[in-house]
Amino acid sequence: MRSEAIDEAVAVRADFQGGAVTPVAFRRRGREHRVVRVNARWVDRAGRHPRFYFAVTVESGDVYQLQLHAADLVWWLDSVTLEG
Amino acid sequence: MSRRKLHSPPHHDERPRRPAFAPAPARASSPSATAAAPGGAHTAPLPSATNLTAPVCAEPCAAVVADASGDGVTTDADIAGMAGLLGVPHPGDEESGTTARSIGGRAGRAGAGGDLRAGRSAPPSSAGPRLSAARPPSLAPARLRSPRSGPRPLRPAPTLACMTAREDPPTATPERAILHVDIDAFFAAIEQQRDPRLRGRPVIVGAGVIASCSYEARRFGLRAGMPLGEAKRLCPEAVIVEGHAQVYRCFAEEIFARCRMVAPAVETYLDEAYCDLSGTERLHGDLLEVARRLKRHILDATGLTVTCGLGPNRMLAKLAGKTVKPDGLARVTAAEADAFVRERPIEQLAGVGHAHAKTLRSMNIRTIGELRPLSPEVLEALFGAPGRLLHERCRGRDTAAVNEREVPLSISRETSFHRDTAERCELEGMLEYLVGRACRAARELGLRPRTVAVRLRYADGEGAEQARSLKVPSEADPVVMAAALDLLRRQFTRRVALHALGVTLSQFVRAGGEQGALFEEQEAGRRAALYRAFDGVRRTFGHGVLVSGRALHLKGRLDEDRHGFVLRTPSLTK
Numbered sequence: 001m002r003s004e005a006i007d008e009a010v011a012v013r014a015d016f017q018g019g020a021v022t023p024v025a026f027r028r029r030g031r032e033h034r035v036v037r038v039n040a041r042w043v044d045r046a047g048r049h050p051r052f053y054f055a056v057t058v059e060s061g062d063v064y065q066l067q068l069h070a071a072d073l074v075w076w077l078d079s080v081t082l083e084g
Numbered sequence: 085m086s087r088r089k090l091h092s093p094p095h096h097d098e099r100p101r102r103p104a105f106a107p108a109p110a111r112a113s114s115p116s117a118t119a120a121a122p123g124g125a126h127t128a129p130l131p132s133a134t135n136l137t138a139p140v141c142a143e144p145c146a147a148v149v150a151d152a153s154g155d156g157v158t159t160d161a162d163i164a165g166m167a168g169l170l171g172v173p174h175p176g177d178e179e180s181g182t183t184a185r186s187i188g189g190r191a192g193r194a195g196a197g198g199d200l201r202a203g204r205s206a207p208p209s210s211a212g213p214r215l216s217a218a219r220p221p222s223l224a225p226a227r228l229r230s231p232r233s234g235p236r237p238l239r240p241a242p243t244l245a246c247m248t249a250r251e252d253p254p255t256a257t258p259e260r261a262i263l264h265v266d267i268d269a270f271f272a273a274i275e276q277q278r279d280p281r282l283r284g285r286p287v288i289v290g291a292g293v294i295a296s297c298s299y300e301a302r303r304f305g306l307r308a309g310m311p312l313g314e315a316k317r318l319c320p321e322a323v324i325v326e327g328h329a330q331v332y333r334c335f336a337e338e339i340f341a342r343c344r345m346v347a348p349a350v351e352t353y354l355d356e357a358y359c360d361l362s363g364t365e366r367l368h369g370d371l372l373e374v375a376r377r378l379k380r381h382i383l384d385a386t387g388l389t390v391t392c393g394l395g396p397n398r399m400l401a402k403l404a405g406k407t408v409k410p411d412g413l414a415r416v417t418a419a420e421a422d423a424f425v426r427e428r429p430i431e432q433l434a435g436v437g438h439a440h441a442k443t444l445r446s447m448n449i450r451t452i453g454e455l456r457p458l459s460p461e462v463l464e465a466l467f468g469a470p471g472r473l474l475h476e477r478c479r480g481r482d483t484a485a486v487n488e489r490e491v492p493l494s495i496s497r498e499t500s501f502h503r504d505t506a507e508r509c510e511l512e513g514m515l516e517y518l519v520g521r522a523c524r525a526a527r528e529l530g531l532r533p534r535t536v537a538v539r540l541r542y543a544d545g546e547g548a549e550q551a552r553s554l555k556v557p558s559e560a561d562p563v564v565m566a567a568a569l570d571l572l573r574r575q576f577t578r579r580v581a582l583h584a585l586g587v588t589l590s591q592f593v594r595a596g597g598e599q600g601a602l603f604e605e606q607e608a609g610r611r612a613a614l615y616r617a618f619d620g621v622r623r624t625f626g627h628g629v630l631v632s633g634r635a636l637h638l639k640g641r642l643d644e645d646r647h648g649f650v651l652r653t654p655s656l657t658k
Binding site for chain 1: 277278281282325335623626
């Protein structure tokens with residue numbers, strides 16, 4: 001397993017139904033990655049505004065970590081974990 | 085057979101007594117040792133179920149039979165055994181009420197050979213002789229006669245058990261109920277949760293040494309604290325993941341929040357919590373069901389499994405949980421404590437680490453029960469002041485309360501370097517960064533440390549640590565840094581690169597609780613305002629947005645994220 005930091009803002013299509021946020025797809029470098037599974041979600045309440053984190057598996061099988069800043073509703077792509 | 089009541093002696097538990105209106109413990113008729121499978125769907129056999137129950141069955145039988153012989157003579161040992169077995173009622177409780185009867189009935193069933201695990205107790209009708217507590221008959225009328233207006237005796241007259249028992253009778257009335265919640269393979273489980281490709285594979289979290297490993301890895305003999313080199317040799321296919329301390333903290337907070345929903349007092353550590361459920365039976369009903377529900381809620385919310393142990397004190401609750409890891413649920417009542425503790429390995433006794441266990445094993449003491457013949461004086465001579473605690477704990481007694489720790493004992497920040505280094509600017513830069521993190525944590529808690537300690541570890545494994553007290557407690561970075569820097573320079577004397585560095589603040593006082601300086605008040609006020617502003621900016625934008633002084637040397641050497649520099653081995657275990 002190899003983890004690579006990305007740390008860039010991305011456009012995310014998300015589902016806000018039922019009072020919970022669920023990322024559905026995100027676009028990075030012109031390519032759309034469809035989320036096939038949300039593996040884990042957690043909230044960091046350390047700062048003034050909470051940040052919502054998601055570990056998601058995309059179609060290619062890679063696992064990405066996304067975060068949503070509650071203050072400005074900006075999505076960030078934190079990292080990707082690759083096999084090997 | 086004549087029924088006899090055994091009156092409890094005055095107990096010396098420091099905890100407040102159960103109010104008179106509080107219900108009798110529901111445990112009296114509930115299963116005494118239960119192991120539940122995930123979700124509590126069915127009863128699973130305890131790994132040590134035989135050890136857990138068999139001695140309980142044997143001793144009460146002997147006591148009852150001895151008394152049932154009709155000679156009217158009960159030996160000291162019989163009484164002590166009965167007193168230890170019975171959760172004898174509190175003197176303030178109802179006379180010959182349900183507590184004594186139901187506990188006696190259960191003990192009788194146990195004596196009849198009933199399995200104490202959930203759902204396996206023999207029905208009352210099939211019980212052997214009912215074991216009831218004995219009390220001199222003259223006392224009962226005196227208690228019953230005591231009106232509200234009349235003077236009430238502060239403590240009951242000594243009973244037969246009080247006068248004759250050589251062992252101190254247990255002080256478990258009213259019985260406390262402590263729930264110990266332990267997150268199974270915490271770090272590794274979260275990593276497996278985040279990345280499904282890791283599930284079912286041996287996973288190690290850590291850098292340098294194992295901070296946590298999955299249960300799949302433990303089958304290869306891997307344990308926390310083991311060097312990674314040795315771990316790789318034992319389990320070449322293990323996946324090694326560097327820790328994500330911030331992620332673990334978030335998951336832990338979520339779990340502890342669930343615990344606080346059911347318990348009025350919760351004491352939390354990194355991956356475990358003690359919940360004091362004493363007196364909540366009327367609110368919750370069966371506490372075992374509460375624990376089962378809590379496990380389910382935690383699993384639903386986080387996807388993590390926890391092991392729960394329910395007991396009359398912290399030590400027993402934790403020990404009970406240890407018998408059913410992972411994802412288990414077990415309960416030990418005060419009545420079973422003696423037998424439950426006796427056969428457990430000495431290493432499982434709270435306060436017995438590797439060194440103590442080695443000493444005790446060299447004395448051929450292998451189980452907790454074998455520690456009992458040693459007097460408190462001997463244990464104190466062997467292990468210092470904690471020896472006296474061991475004397476109590478090996479008897480299943482632990483009066484420590486569950487406390488929300490408002491003031492931590494210490495705040496430490498430490499890390500190892502990505503590569504061993506002897507560069508002064510890098511060492512001092514890292515020290516300043518660690519001091520800044522520790523001081524910010526102290527300021528956020530409203531604390532001022534009196535003592536600063538610096539710990540370092542050389543590349544050849546040798547270590548050094550020194551502490552110094554400040555003239556005046558201070559949480560200001562420059563004050564703490566000056567002391568820390570001096571400590572580093574005093575200790576870093578060998579011509580060997582450093583592998584790790586850490587700073588620890590301790591001996592806290594509340595901010596504002598000490599005498600201020602007469603002539604430096606303005607300066608101190610300005611400095612406090614400055615650091616309040618720093619902390620505000622860092623709280624909003626992350627610690628890494630403000631880096632000062634020597635820590636600038638770390639720029640370009642270390643990766644950064646919004647939490648600051650990405651350290652090689654952040655304090656995962658803090």
